[in-house]
Amino acid sequence: MSNNLLKGKRGIIFGALDDKSLAWKVAERCVEEGATITLTNAPVALRFGQLKELGEKLNAKVIAADATSVEDLENLFTESMEALGGKIDFVLHSIGMSINVRKKREYTDLKYEWMQKTLDISALSLHKLLQVAYKMDAINDWGSVVALSFLAAQRTFPQYNEMAESKALLESISRSFGYHYGAEKKVRINVISQSPTMTTAGSGVHQFDRFFDYADNMAPLGNAPAEACADFTVTMFSDLTRYITMQTLFHDGGFSSMGMSASILPTEMG
Numbered sequence: 001m002s003n004n005l006l007k008g009k010r011g012i013i014f015g016a017l018d019d020k021s022l023a024w025k026v027a028e029r030c031v032e033e034g035a036t037i038t039l040t041n042a043p044v045a046l047r048f049g050q051l052k053e054l055g056e057k058l059n060a061k062v063i064a065a066d067a068t069s070v071e072d073l074e075n076l077f078t079e080s081m082e083a084l085g086g087k088i089d090f091v092l093h094s095i096g097m098s099i100n101v102r103k104k105r106e107y108t109d110l111k112y113e114w115m116q117k118t119l120d121i122s123a124l125s126l127h128k129l130l131q132v133a134y135k136m137d138a139i140n141d142w143g144s145v146v147a148l149s150f151l152a153a154q155r156t157f158p159q160y161n162e163m164a165e166s167k168a169l170l171e172s173i174s175r176s177f178g179y180h181y182g183a184e185k186k187v188r189i190n191v192i193s194q195s196p197t198m199t200t201a202g203s204g205v206h207q208f209d210r211f212f213d214y215a216d217n218m219a220p221l222g223n224a225p226a227e228a229c230a231d232f233t234v235t236m237f238s239d240l241t242r243y244i245t246m247q248t249l250f251h252d253g254g255f256s257s258m259g260m261s262a263s264i265l266p267t268e269m270g
């Protein structure tokens with residue numbers, strides 16, 4: 001169902017890899033709500049993922065950009081403004097990758113070169129895209145930028161490894177840049193802290209299915225699905241949320257406020 005919440009708005013969506021990706025669902029919902037968008041991902045993801053297919057379906061130009069490359073990001077904003085016919089109103093940062101997790105290195109045995117790459121891809125990329133947009137004056141006043149995070153930024157989840165530091169840094173950048181971009185251009189920057197979701201990045205976490213079930217049982221509403229994340233993200237891009245900025249917003253069925261749940265301890269409490 002469409003409420004035309006994003007009618008006439010132009011957006012850039014980072015990080016749709018396949019139809020499980022959170023960014024994929026967000027892209028579909030944005031277009032359904034009347035936006036025109038460009039889609040972007042790392043060159044390697046364009047070769048192996050299904051982004052071209054989504055671009056055809058949504059009539060969206062697909063532009064390759066490694067989110068760690070300032071040059072690629074400058075090109076992305078230039079090409080997006082040309083393709084969409086003006087400045088950008090919203091951006092989704094949906095990028096995460098841990099080299100140490102991928103190579104199965106434990107948190108107590110991290111390879112620091114890989115960790116720096118992880119932080120660059122998963123967190124500094126937000127600063128880079130914001131700095132590029134800021135210097136190019138590429139985002140309209142009252143524009144909205146959303147990045148996706150997880151509760152491991154605040155609480156310890158051993159399986160999450162170095163991604164915990166990535167998310168803590170990501171959230172800090174959203175606040176710090178949120179000040180500068182807000183004061184200068186009224187652009188707002190927020191982070192949505194999402195439930196565990198079955199995607200390529202999610203499944204990289206050790207024993208992800210057990211982790212998913214635990215959160216699902218803990219949260220009174222259950223885990224928030226990707227489609228609901230897309231709905232929420234659309235409201236954050238819309239004019240209905242104009243005074244929310246520099247926030248980490250928990251979209252997790254209540255998981256982040258729980259201490260203990262009857263469904264985890266049925267004999268004691270149920």
Ligand SMILES: NC(=O)c1ccc[n+]([C@@H]2O[C@H](COP(=O)([O-])OP(=O)(O)OC[C@H]3O[C@@H](n4cnc5c(N)ncnc54)[C@H](O)[C@@H]3O)[C@@H](O)[C@H]2O)c1
Nearest residue numbers: 015017021022045067095096148149196197199200201202
């Ligand atoms: N799946 C979950 O459980 C979950 C929960 C909370 C937050 N998140 C966050 O949501 C975001 C999206 O992840 P997802 O779960 O949809 O998985 P996903 O694997 O579909 O998306 C991750 C994306 O990051 C892209 N990427 C990696 N390196 C890049 C680079 N150098 N330049 C540009 N793009 C690059 C990948 O190509 C991929 O499209 C991530 O930030 C992730 O940490 C996921």
